[in-house]
Amino acid sequence: MIDTTHRSTGTRQRAQQVALALFTEQGYESTSLRQIADELGINKASLYHHFASKEAILRSLFEDRGTEVADLLTWLREQPRGPRLLEQTVLRWVDTFTTEKLAGIRFTTANPLVVRGLADASGDRVGAPLQELADELVALLPDGGQEQVVLVRMAILSVNAAVQAAAQADVSDAAVVAAAHRAARALVGEIGGAR
Template structure:
């Protein structure tokens, strides 16, 4: 096997991209380090140079998602508070969804036990609670908070609904956008 030489940051990005695809397709448990190294055209030792193992790869993928949420939080903090802020923030999230985030959501759907374990370790489920509190305030009633959470989770819901359907990513995003608008309509 001939290893492909790349810059360190390019190699890490490629490892994350390929790992996400394989973990989604074969499952986290069903994908070995050997599978990853073969798909990348590198030795296992080269892969271990960049990541200690599969768990470290998942942590890096989650860190990337967390950075996207932090970016959204910064944007929220710079906005004028008001009744339209929830809609604008949730649509910003939906509209910024690209292929990698969709793959991440598909991974989450396909790897329930792994995601449950990560959630128990402080995973992704509560990340939008911070955004919701900043938008609605800490004393917002629970039904309003749940609706806001649903507005941020429309892409995942649309992906779930699209399983087994001939829906494209554009179809999923269009459905998610429409659901976000409906969920954030004034009472």
């Protein structure tokens, strides 16, 4: 449980919020600790009381993630195979993303290389679980043509694509989420459909 009684106690979390926002707007490499500290109203050196390094700030942003992917994987493996299982799983995944959870996606689409190269405290790539889900879904395909593989992965990444597509447009988060859902359905349909 988080103690918010004393203002100073929340510095770590405020730093995470500020860092996430700046990393998303400007990029991880283009954001300096000085900038984060300034926005927090503290000294640059003080950040090191809360985080061991800049990368530690970054990694901390991935620490408290939910177990959605793992849960979905477990669910998927328990399901009987069937022609609708691919679509069901993809939509379950896409519908995980409510408007509040778009911040993480925005960070990822803004810093793809950073995320790709990032490992958590256990040394596991942070993108590994989603990769695993993708592989499992590809295995459901009747024929494993390369086009199909790409389409499956595109379907999974519909939310990312929607966020990116909306980046330059003035649309609500709700519209982004709704568009992502429809896109995922259309893409899954294309996989199953004629070619």
